[in-house]
Structure formats: structure tokens, C-alpha cells
Amino acid sequence: MIDPKILRQATSRVAANLLRRGFQFDTEEYLGLEERRKHLQVETQQLQSERNASAKSVGKAKAQGEDIEPLLAAVKNMGDRLAASETALQEVQTGLRDIELGLPNLLDDSVPDGVDENDNTEIRRWGEATQFDFVARDHVELGEALGMLDFDAASRISGSRFTIVQGPLARLQRALIQFMLDTHTGEHGYEEMYVPYLVHAEALVGTGNLPKFEQDLFKTDTEIPYYLIPTAEVPLTNLARDEIFEASQLPRRLVAHTPCFRSEAGSYGKDTRGILRQHQFEKVELVQFVEAGQSMAALEELTGHAEIILQKLELPYRVVALCAGDVGFGSAKTYDIEVWLPGQDKYREISSCSNYNDFQARRMMARCRNPDTGKPELIHTLNGSGIAAGRALIAVMENYQDADGSIRVPVVLQPYMGGVEILAA
């Protein structure tokens, strides 16, 4: 959520910023409601104040044994006026909140202009696109030939966009996850967390997934609905909900491995081959809580933490800064890390690192006590994939393939593979 104060004091500036995303902010509607809100709120609070004063005087008179009937008569109609005013106010406030919850975050000034992924800016590259002296196979071909990826079985069990990973390849995915967790906890100062995979709606409102993106989520039809998490960002970031941290507790760095569940509504026909885009995939997620003012530096740092995973795996990648039109709803600035996939002969997203500044913090009341003023202030939240394990598995398969279709195990993963160095049929 954008700071309501900024919203009402600098409405046109906000609208101009959001327009960079291609988002049309109806300022007329907003300002109209805001004007009504102000009027109604002042009026309601005035009536409440009168109500309180008269109730107090009734109590006082009664305590002194005076006749309270005249007093009661005097305030008789006040209740109705107050109730009407309160109802009207609440309606307007609900309307305003709906608008505010639907507004994307303000973009940071450093975000490049552009409308879609074609306008993203490459920041840096690491490594050289892998070359083979044979025709590179993609992970589907490799996995099926090895007998370690089974799409038919998965579709019989669950339908499309699911996969069965078998044997050593399943272990390789687990090795990737273990390796990532160990690296982030051991070398980057993150605390490992185990978190719920089912959350209630409020948690998703906090991160910005609701109310706008319900169609992307899986939802249970239990009496109290649960949503399957689309990313560990949701439970991890919500750990800051209603908290007031001491400055000494920040920055707080959290990491969790979870499965992620996405309905992929609206992505029909896109990436239908292989395990690139699944309803269920494994991911190691990084989240940071930092003081306002620290978040841009933290974004660089967090992105670096994700990059190191790829460097240690010796997988070539590039980092791109998402352009204004491609930055996600709640993010102020996002870097994507794209790994080289020989099977597709291009770079594909394997991590997305975002600075949400106070956007999520405001929705979930996540604060930190300013040591100078003693007052609570909103923290900034960041998150990034560190990294997507399913896609990392693809990247390892395709970059480490040999002419005979076998797959070498990256050196850093070998300790996690019980000495296995090659996956072969």
C-alpha cells in the first residue's frame, strides 16, 4: 500500500509514477472519495466527542444523586445521528481502502522505462554461454532418456503441469536445495525457517497477492478457506506482521525451502514443455527485514546472495533490471537473474529479487522503533529466490550434459550426492 498521506497530498505525482507501469489511476474518483472521507470523519469524530462528553456528565450527575432525566432527554437523538455518520464514514473508508489495496507500489526512480520484458536492462553477465561439440538436448529429452523424468505418470495422477522426478535426479534436486540452504545460513547470515504451506487470506493481503491476484492461487474449499502458498515469501514476510522490532534486531534475514503452488491461470500454451512452469515447484526463498533507508543497499546484497549460488554451481547467468512495465505489483525495484539454458539457447528467469520498501510493511503493520525518536516506523521488506530449485535442476541438466546424454554432478553438489558424480541411464 502506498502511504495514504502521500496519496492525498501528492495525488498527481503518484498517478504519474504509476503511469510508468502503464497503470491508470483514477484520481478523480479517488479525490472525490477522499474529500467525502475527510468531511465525514471530522463530523463523526465531533459527534463521538459530544457523545462521550454527555455520557460522562450523566455518570457524574448520577454519582452525585442528581436527577439525570433532563440530561438523557437532551442526548436522545444523538445516537441516530452518530450511527448514520459512522455508517457513512465506514462505507467511504471501505471504498478508499479498496482503491488503495488495488494500487501498485511506487516505482523507484532508478527503474528503467519500458512496457514489457523486452525493455529490461541487462546489468551484468557472469560466465560464458555453455558451448557443446554436439547438439544440446533440453531437460525433457535428457530426463526422459535417463528414465528420471516422467510426465505421463504425473499427468495420470494430477494432470498437466506436474512432473515426477525419479531416483538420482530427485536426489539432485534435494542436493540443490540442501546446498542453497547451507550456503545462505552458513555464509550469508540467514536463519532457516520451516513455515506453513497453507495460509489464510489475511497473510496474502499482507504480501500483496490479494485482493488482486486471487486467480493465481489455489484455494481450499474448507469452511475457513486456506490458500496454498505461491512462494515462501508469504509466510516468511508475514513473520513481521504486527511486530515492532528494535533497531538492533535488524536487518533480519530469513531463508526457507518450500514447495510453491501456482494456478498459472492465463499462461495457457506458455512454457508447456518440461518442468519450467509447473503448478508445484520447489524453491529456496530469501527474505529480509531492514530499516527504511537501508533497503536499496539490501537489494543489491540479496541479489548477490542469489548470484553466488549460480557461481558456485558454475552456471552462466545474467542480471537484468526489470523495466517499469515489468516490475511486479508490490515491488519498487526488481532484478531478475536469468540462467543460461542450452536446451532453449537463451537466458531464462531463475530468480527474482525485489525491494518492496514499505508497501508490504504498511499492509501488515511491520515496524521498527526509531532509536532517536522512540517512535515506531514502518520497516522495509525484500525478498528474492535464492534460487528456484526446479529451474536450477533444469539448468544443471542442460549445462552439465554430455554427448551420451549423461549428466555430470556439479562439484559443490557431490558431497550431497553420496559420491555420485554422473547421472547416467
Add this chain to the structure above:
RNA sequence: GGAGAGAUGGCUGAGUGGUCGAAAGCGCUCCCCUGCUAAGGGAGUAAGGGCUAAUACCCCUUCGAGGGUUCGAAUCCCUCUCUCUCCGCCA
């Protein structure tokens, strides 16, 4: 799944219709005293919001959440959620 108890400020814990946003203690902050790794005295110490140039006044809201009764609700009524204890079941 069955039975019972509970949910109050950073913590413990009073408060069953009227100056209660809330006693007391602990903790914390500041000041005073004190020649010693301590004790004593005093003051202060919730969050959100409105108004505003203002982090100044003033005002509103909040005692798990949501409704209701009332001139007035932490206190009474209803619904829900969560926590704890016991029984059953279970990984």
C-alpha cells in the same frame, strides 16, 4: 472428535455498567542522591488514526475478532477465532 478454563499495555497481573486507556509490580528512559561492581528518591513510559506546516496542541478509535443491549461497555448478551488442561484418535 468430547469436556473444561482462558484471551487486558513490553511482561506479570487487578479491574463485572459511569471521569478506566485502564491499579499495582517488573522492565525501560531521564533526573537526583550515593566514593564503588549495589541500593535509595523523583518523574516519565501503548498503538493506530483525524486535524495540522508540525514528530506541537486538541480530538477519535482500540482491553482476541465481529455483532448486539445502553445516554454510557474491558465489564452484560450472541457469534467466531486462538491458547491452555484432560479424554479419545493419530504422523
